Amino acid sequence: MPQWLAQRAQLTPDRLALETKNERLTFHQLYARVRQTASSIQALGIRPLAHVASLQANTLTCAVITHALMMAGAVMVPLNTRLSEDELTQQLQDSECSILITDQTFYDQAVKVRARTGCTVLLAAELEQQEMPLAEFNPEVRLDDPCTVIFTSGTTGRPKGVVLTNGNHWWSANASLINLGMSPSDQWLCCVPLFHVSGLSILMKSVIYGMPVYLCEKFSPETVNQLIISGGITHISVVASMLQRMIDQLGENTYPESLRCVLLGGGPVPEQLLQRCLDQQMPIYQTYGMSETASQAATLPPEYMLDKAGSAGKPLFPIQIRISLNEHEAAPREPGEIMVKGPTVFSHYLNNAEATENDFDNEWFRTGDIGYLDEDGFLFVLDRRKDLIISGGENIYPAEVESFLNGCAAIRGAGVIGVPDKKWGQVPVAFVRLKEGATFSETDLIASCKAHLAAYKVPKRIFTIDKLPENASHKLVRRKLYEDYEKMNQ
Amino acid sequence: MPQWLAQRAQLTPDRLALETKNERLTFHQLYARVRQTASSIQALGIRPLAHVASLQANTLTCAVITHALMMAGAVMVPLNTRLSEDELTQQLQDSECSILITDQTFYDQAVKVRARTGCTVLLAAELEQQEMPLAEFNPEVRLDDPCTVIFTSGTTGRPKGVVLTNGNHWWSANASLINLGMSPSDQWLCCVPLFHVSGLSILMKSVIYGMPVYLCEKFSPETVNQLIISGGITHISVVASMLQRMIDQLGENTYPESLRCVLLGGGPVPEQLLQRCLDQQMPIYQTYGMSETASQAATLPPEYMLDKAGSAGKPLFPIQIRISLNEHEAAPREPGEIMVKGPTVFSHYLNNAEATENDFDNEWFRTGDIGYLDEDGFLFVLDRRKDLIISGGENIYPAEVESFLNGCAAIRGAGVIGVPDKKWGQVPVAFVRLKEGATFSETDLIASCKAHLAAYKVPKRIFTIDKLPENASHKLVRRKLYEDYEKMNQ
Numbered sequence: 001m002p003q004w005l006a007q008r009a010q011l012t013p014d015r016l017a018l019e020t021k022n023e024r025l026t027f028h029q030l031y032a033r034v035r036q037t038a039s040s041i042q043a044l045g046i047r048p049l050a051h052v053a054s055l056q057a058n059t060l061t062c063a064v065i066t067h068a069l070m071m072a073g074a075v076m077v078p079l080n081t082r083l084s085e086d087e088l089t090q091q092l093q094d095s096e097c098s099i100l101i102t103d104q105t106f107y108d109q110a111v112k113v114r115a116r117t118g119c120t121v122l123l124a125a126e127l128e129q130q131e132m133p134l135a136e137f138n139p140e141v142r143l144d145d146p147c148t149v150i151f152t153s154g155t156t157g158r159p160k161g162v163v164l165t166n167g168n169h170w171w172s173a174n175a176s177l178i179n180l181g182m183s184p185s186d187q188w189l190c191c192v193p194l195f196h197v198s199g200l201s202i203l204m205k206s207v208i209y210g211m212p213v214y215l216c217e218k219f220s221p222e223t224v225n226q227l228i229i230s231g232g233i234t235h236i237s238v239v240a241s242m243l244q245r246m247i248d249q250l251g252e253n254t255y256p257e258s259l260r261c262v263l264l265g266g267g268p269v270p271e272q273l274l275q276r277c278l279d280q281q282m283p284i285y286q287t288y289g290m291s292e293t294a295s296q297a298a299t300l301p302p303e304y305m306l307d308k309a310g311s312a313g314k315p316l317f318p319i320q321i322r323i324s325l326n327e328h329e330a331a332p333r334e335p336g337e338i339m340v341k342g343p344t345v346f347s348h349y350l351n352n353a354e355a356t357e358n359d360f361d362n363e364w365f366r367t368g369d370i371g372y373l374d375e376d377g378f379l380f381v382l383d384r385r386k387d388l389i390i391s392g393g394e395n396i397y398p399a400e401v402e403s404f405l406n407g408c409a410a411i412r413g414a415g416v417i418g419v420p421d422k423k424w425g426q427v428p429v430a431f432v433r434l435k436e437g438a439t440f441s442e443t444d445l446i447a448s449c450k451a452h453l454a455a456y457k458v459p460k461r462i463f464t465i466d467k468l469p470e471n472a473s474h475k476l477v478r479r480k481l482y483e484d485y486e487k488m489n490q
Numbered sequence: 491m492p493q494w495l496a497q498r499a500q501l502t503p504d505r506l507a508l509e510t511k512n513e514r515l516t517f518h519q520l521y522a523r524v525r526q527t528a529s530s531i532q533a534l535g536i537r538p539l540a541h542v543a544s545l546q547a548n549t550l551t552c553a554v555i556t557h558a559l560m561m562a563g564a565v566m567v568p569l570n571t572r573l574s575e576d577e578l579t580q581q582l583q584d585s586e587c588s589i590l591i592t593d594q595t596f597y598d599q600a601v602k603v604r605a606r607t608g609c610t611v612l613l614a615a616e617l618e619q620q621e622m623p624l625a626e627f628n629p630e631v632r633l634d635d636p637c638t639v640i641f642t643s644g645t646t647g648r649p650k651g652v653v654l655t656n657g658n659h660w661w662s663a664n665a666s667l668i669n670l671g672m673s674p675s676d677q678w679l680c681c682v683p684l685f686h687v688s689g690l691s692i693l694m695k696s697v698i699y700g701m702p703v704y705l706c707e708k709f710s711p712e713t714v715n716q717l718i719i720s721g722g723i724t725h726i727s728v729v730a731s732m733l734q735r736m737i738d739q740l741g742e743n744t745y746p747e748s749l750r751c752v753l754l755g756g757g758p759v760p761e762q763l764l765q766r767c768l769d770q771q772m773p774i775y776q777t778y779g780m781s782e783t784a785s786q787a788a789t790l791p792p793e794y795m796l797d798k799a800g801s802a803g804k805p806l807f808p809i810q811i812r813i814s815l816n817e818h819e820a821a822p823r824e825p826g827e828i829m830v831k832g833p834t835v836f837s838h839y840l841n842n843a844e845a846t847e848n849d850f851d852n853e854w855f856r857t858g859d860i861g862y863l864d865e866d867g868f869l870f871v872l873d874r875r876k877d878l879i880i881s882g883g884e885n886i887y888p889a890e891v892e893s894f895l896n897g898c899a900a901i902r903g904a905g906v907i908g909v910p911d912k913k914w915g916q917v918p919v920a921f922v923r924l925k926e927g928a929t930f931s932e933t934d935l936i937a938s939c940k941a942h943l944a945a946y947k948v949p950k951r952i953f954t955i956d957k958l959p960e961n962a963s964h965k966l967v968r969r970k971l972y973e974d975y976e977k978m979n980q
Binding site (some may be wrong): 001002007008010011098139174177178181182183184208209210314315317318319320343377 | 491492497498500501629664667668671672673674698699700804805806807809810832833867
C-alpha cells in the first residue's frame with residue numbers, strides 16, 4: 001500500500017494536519033517538512049529497518065521526526081522522557097540503537113546516555129532544518145515490516161520492547177474508526193505522550209483518516225478545558241488522573257456538545273469519577289488496551305456507561321477477546337486471564353523469544369490481566385497484570401523497582417506494592433528488609449531511587465520490615481504486604 | 491479475524507441491520523436467520539470453498555443467503571438476473587456450480603438452466619425456513635479465502651469470473667469508510683442489484699460498519715425520492731440513468747440535508763445531469779470502480795464537483811492509480827491506460843490464467859480504460875475498456891454481442907457499437923454483413939438476440955452493411971462504425 005503520509009498529502013493536501021499553540025500545518029506542509037527531514041535522516045546513512053531511539057517532548061518536531069522515520073523506513077524506539085539515565089541506557093542498548101534523536105529539553109540527559117553507550121546524539125530541530133537535497137523513498141509501505149518498538153515494564157523487572165508493525169498501527173486506526181466513526185469536523189486533542197502508544201496512535205489516525213490533531217506539549221487542565229470549550233476539539237485521549245483534574249478545573253461549567261469522544265484508558269477508573277462524568281453527560285468511552293495491542297482492544301460506548309459501569313466494553317471489530325481459566329474458556333462472569341487475538345496484536349518482544357513464547361498461546365496474546373466477560377459479552381477488568389501498579393497512566397512493575405532496591409548495599413530483600421492515591425490513582429511504596437547491622441534512612445534511599453529510576457517509579461514511602469512474606473518456594477507474597485499496609489493505615 | 495456477522499451481532503445486537511418495505515431486522519435477528527440458513531446450507535453438504543450460484547431479486551432473503559453462504563465459507567456466484575438462459579448456463583458451467591439458489595421470481599428460468607446443466611435448484615425461502623439443528627461454523631474469516639465470483643463482460647466475448655476474496659471486500663469497506671466517514675445516523679439505500687459489486691459492497695459495509703441498509707427490490711424514482719425526503723436515508727449508490735430519473739421525478743422539490751452522499755458510479759455522467767445536481771447542491775460523489783476493484787477505486791468529493799467537473803476523483807487511501815503509456819508512466823494530462831494497485835484489487839479470473847496474466851503487470855491491474863491524471867492527481871476517465879458500452883450501469887462488451895451475431899446462419903460478419911441514449915446513457919446497435927443470398931429481417935434478428943442475450947445487450951437497431959471496416963490484420967475497426975452511424979444520423 002502507498003506510503004501513508006505521501007498518499008494523504010496527495011489526497012487532501014489542504015486539510016489541516018497538525019496544530020499546536022504556535023503553528024498550523026496542512027498535510028501538504030507536513031509532508032514537505034517530513035520529506036525534508038527524512039532526506040536528512042537518509043543522508044546520515046540511516047537505512048530501512050534500522051532502530052533509531054527518540055527522547056523528545058510532545059512537540060510538532062517530534063511528530064515530524066516520527067513521520068520522517070516512517071518515511072525512511074526506520075524503526076522508531078520512542079523512549080519515555082521520565083526514565084532515569086540508567087533506564088534510558090538499558091533500553092538504548094537493548095534495542096541496539098546507535099542513534100538517539102532528542103531535543104533541547106532532554107539534550108543534557110541524552111548527552112549523559114551518549115557517554116555510557118557511545119550512541120550518536122542528534123538534535124531533532126537540526127535534522128529538520130538541514131537542507132539536504134530531497135531524497136526518494138519507497139513509495140509503498142509493507143504492513144509486515146516493524147514500525148516502532150515501545151518498551152513496557154516487564155514482570156521480570158526488565159522492560160520488554162514491544163515490536164509493532166505498520167500493519168498493527170494500520171489495523172488499530174481502522175478498528176477504532178469502525179468503532180468511533182468519523183466526521184469532517186473531527187479534531188483529536190493529543191495531550192498524552194507521543195512516546196506511549198496512546199499518543200503515537202493519534203498521529204497514525206491523523207494521517208490515515210486525514211484528521212487534524214491538536215498537539216499539547218504538556219497536559220494542563222486549564223489549557224485542555226479551554227481548547228474543548230472553544231469548540232474545535234471533538235476527541236481527546238486521557239487517563240483517569242487527567243480526567244479528574246480536568247473535571248476539578250471545570251468546576252460548575254460543562255463541556256460543549258462538540259466534544260464527541262473522551263477516550264479513557266490506561267487503567268481503572270474510580271467510580272466517583274465515572275459518576276461525575278455521567279452527571280455531566282460526558283461522552284466517555286472507557287477503553288482497555290496496551291502497547292502490545294497497539295492501543296484500544298476493547299471500548300465501552302457512552303450509552304452503556306450506566307448499565308455496564310466499570311466495564312471496558314466489547315472488543316473492536318477485528319479483535320477477539322476471551323477469558324482463559326486453566327487453559328479452558330471461562331464461563332460468563334467467571335474470572336480468568338484476558339486473552340486477545342487480532343491483527344492489532346504485536347509481532348514479538350524484541351530480542352526476547354522467551355517472553356514472546358510465554359505470552360502467546362498460538363495467536364492468542366496472554367495479557368496477564370484478570371477479568372471476565374458478562375453474559376452480554378462486556379469485558380470487566382478485575383486485576384492488572386501480576387501486581388502491576390498504574391500511576392497516572394504509567395505502568396510500573398513492582399519487580400522493576402524491587403530489582404533496583406535489592407541491588408542496594410544495605411538491603412537484603414525488598415517488596416513493592418501500589419497504594420491508592422487521590423491524584424495518580426496509585427503510587428508505589430516499598431518494604432525493605434535490611435542486612436544485619438545496616439543503617440537505614442528513608443530519605444537517602446528515596447534519593448538513591450530518584451537517581452536511578454523514573455520519578456513515577458520511585459516509592460513514595462519506604463518501610464523497613466523484619467521479614468518479607470514468602471511462600472513455600474520463597475517467592476515474595478505481595479498480597480501480604482497489601483494487608484500489612486492496610487493495617488498500618490487503620 | 492472473527493466471522494463478520496457473528497462479531498457484528500455480538501458487538502451491536504440491537505442496531506438495525508436491514509430494512510425493506512415490509513421488514514426490519516436488527517443485527518441479532520439477522521444473525522439468527524443467517525445462522526439458521528447457513529445450517530441448512532451445511533446440512534445439504536455444501537462445504538467451505540464450494541461454488542454456489544445465486545439467481546435472486548434484491549430481497550431480504552437474498553441478503554440472508556449472501557451472509558449465510560459467507561458464514562458457511564462457500565463462494566457465492568451471484569448471477570445477473572437479466573441474463574438469458576444461454577448466458578446463465580454458460581456462467582454456471584464456467585464457475586463449476588452444481589447448486590443454484592433462486593427465488594419464485596426466477597424459478598422458471600432456473601429450472602430451464604437445470605435442464606441444461608443438471609444443477610440442483612434450491613429455493614432461497616425454503617432454505618431459510620428449514621429448521622435444521624443449528625450448526626457450528628468457523629468462528630474466523632481468512633482474508634485470503636475467495637468470497638464471491640462476479641462475472642463481467644469480457645473483451646474476448648466470453649464473460650470472465652472475477653474472484654474477490656474476503657480481504658478484497660474488507661479493504662474496500664474500510665477504504666470507503668476512510669473516504670466517506672461514518673455517523674451513527676447513517677443508513678444506506680440499496681436499490682442497485684445485489685448481484686453487482688455495487689450492491690454486494692453495501693451489504694459488506696452494513697455488517698462491517700454496523701450500519702443499517704434499506705433494501706429496495708426494484709429501483710423506482712418515486713419510492714427512492716420518498717425514502718430520501720422522509721429523512722432516514724443518508725447514503726445511496728446510483729448510476730447516471732437512475733439519478734436522471736430521480737431528478738426528473740423530483741421536479742421542483744429538493745433533497746433534505748440528511749442526504750449526505752450520493753455515490754455515483756457505473757460509467758460516464760452527462761454534463762447536463764451534473765450541472766443539475768450542482769444547482770441542487772446535491773452531495774454527489776462521482777466514483778470510478780469495477781468488479782475487479784471490489785467497487786470504488788477512486789472517488790470525487792462534492793467540494794470538487796465544479797472545479798474538477800468530469801473527474802472521478804482521487805484514489806481511495808490504500809489504492810494507487812497510475813496511467814501507463816507504452817509501458818511508461820504518463821505525464822500529467824497525458825492519456826494512457828488506467829492501472830490500479832491495492833488490496834481491493836481482485837485475486838484472479840476464475841479458470842482463466844491467460845486473462846489474469848494479460849490483465850496484470852506485476853501487482854498492477856490493467857483496467858483497459860483510458861484516462862489521465864491532472865496536475866493535482868485527479869483522475870479523468872476518457873474511454874471505457876476497449877469499446878465497452880455502458881447502458882444504465884450494465885457493462886456490454888461489443889465482442890459478446892458480435893460473437894452471438896456471428897453465429898447466426900445468415901450473417902457473415904458483425905460489428906456492435908454503443909450509441910448515445912437519453913435514458914440509458916448508451917445502447918448497443920449492430921452492423922451486419924449478410925452471407926450471399928441471405929435474407930434479412932431486422933425484427934427477426936432482434937427477436938433472435940432477445941432469445942439468447944440479456945435484454946440490455948440486445949441491439950436496439952441492426953443495420954446491414956456491405957463490408958465491415960477492417961484494419962490490415964483484418965480486425966474490426968469499430969471507430970469507423972461510429973463514424974458511419976454519425977453520418978446516418980446527420
